[in-house]
Amino acid sequence: MTARKCIFYMSVYPLINGVAYLQSGVLLQHKHSTLVAASCLVDVGLQIASIVGLLNSELVSRQPILVPVIAMYVGSLAKLLVVLFGFFKFVFSKLPHTVSTTDTMKTTIPKILWFWWPLALVRMIQVVSRPICNALVAQNLSPELAIQAIAVLTVVYPVGQVCYQWLNDLKPIVPTFLKGQNVQGRHRITPRHIIIFNSVWALGSFLFMLIMFWIPGISIAFLTNVLKLNPEVAEMCVVPLRIFSFMPFPVALRAYLTSWLMLWQQTQVIAPSAFVRLCVLILTLVLLPRVGVNGAPLGIAALLSGFAGEALSLLAATVWVRHRTKKKRRNSESMNSNDLSNGDAIQHEGLLVEQRETSL
Numbered sequence: 001m002t003a004r005k006c007i008f009y010m011s012v013y014p015l016i017n018g019v020a021y022l023q024s025g026v027l028l029q030h031k032h033s034t035l036v037a038a039s040c041l042v043d044v045g046l047q048i049a050s051i052v053g054l055l056n057s058e059l060v061s062r063q064p065i066l067v068p069v070i071a072m073y074v075g076s077l078a079k080l081l082v083v084l085f086g087f088f089k090f091v092f093s094k095l096p097h098t099v100s101t102t103d104t105m106k107t108t109i110p111k112i113l114w115f116w117w118p119l120a121l122v123r124m125i126q127v128v129s130r131p132i133c134n135a136l137v138a139q140n141l142s143p144e145l146a147i148q149a150i151a152v153l154t155v156v157y158p159v160g161q162v163c164y165q166w167l168n169d170l171k172p173i174v175p176t177f178l179k180g181q182n183v184q185g186r187h188r189i190t191p192r193h194i195i196i197f198n199s200v201w202a203l204g205s206f207l208f209m210l211i212m213f214w215i216p217g218i219s220i221a222f223l224t225n226v227l228k229l230n231p232e233v234a235e236m237c238v239v240p241l242r243i244f245s246f247m248p249f250p251v252a253l254r255a256y257l258t259s260w261l262m263l264w265q266q267t268q269v270i271a272p273s274a275f276v277r278l279c280v281l282i283l284t285l286v287l288l289p290r291v292g293v294n295g296a297p298l299g300i301a302a303l304l305s306g307f308a309g310e311a312l313s314l315l316a317a318t319v320w321v322r323h324r325t326k327k328k329r330r331n332s333e334s335m336n337s338n339d340l341s342n343g344d345a346i347q348h349e350g351l352l353v354e355q356r357e358t359s360l
Contacts, residue, residue, distance in 0.1 A: 009069045023083040035086035039079040047075035118271040125274035136285040137299040152296035160244035167251045174259035202252035209245035240300040250307040257314040269317035273310045280309030
């Protein structure tokens, strides 16, 4: 009954979150990323403040399930208000009052769905991969070891994601700065600039994780003093966190390639990468225990393998799309040149006929 109540209370949340994401995308398209970042900070800050305030109220003893739900709604509504303010303040007046109705520029619901569904599929597989990983990690372990492994993974996931999760926000960079920009501007953004930007942040994330997780004592001190973990549990988190330190490279590569495919509106080729990730994840979870890898290190290694497989799949898709585009361009240029040469030949033949007629 409690679970049903919780689901009922959260039924409006997807609508609020969806509208907020839509407005955030519009703000990012118009290069107002500061407002999007501010909305996220307001969301997190108000959620924490709401929980702290509600913990001192009578609601905790009467209906404790409402505490996180109310905090979530307070944060999400505040985020929505911030992005709506930014939209109407800085973007709404710049939107065109009329929309082109030509076939090449017309935007329809089927086109939007055709662009969106591969991104939604990839996101769904990403969300599903973690429970699958937890289930397969605990499958071949004793109940006590399985509980330990899941507890370690529960700690390692958020700690590791803090260091690299924000690299996913590199996806809007290419569509935002390379679509329809003024090539005559003084500060033109080129693909080379974006490659350098992405590489610097990926290396920065990797170096930070090297310092945090590979220098002896730092990770243990963080886990025991900041997160208040048992020293025994903290020791079991060290190896998974060190495996996690290589995650920035496939994540940054995936974000960079996805941003190009979004710019080219070729998101359909992204869909196979989701299944590649899932297959590589399951295959790793099945094969690594045969060589003695078990527990939390197995789960993190499988996630890293899945990310790497997904990134390589996107790399192959991007190369294929570029090759196909160049081939179409060469064929089009050759057809145009043939048309021009045929036109010149016909014109030259006409001149010769005219000369013969005038000479007669």
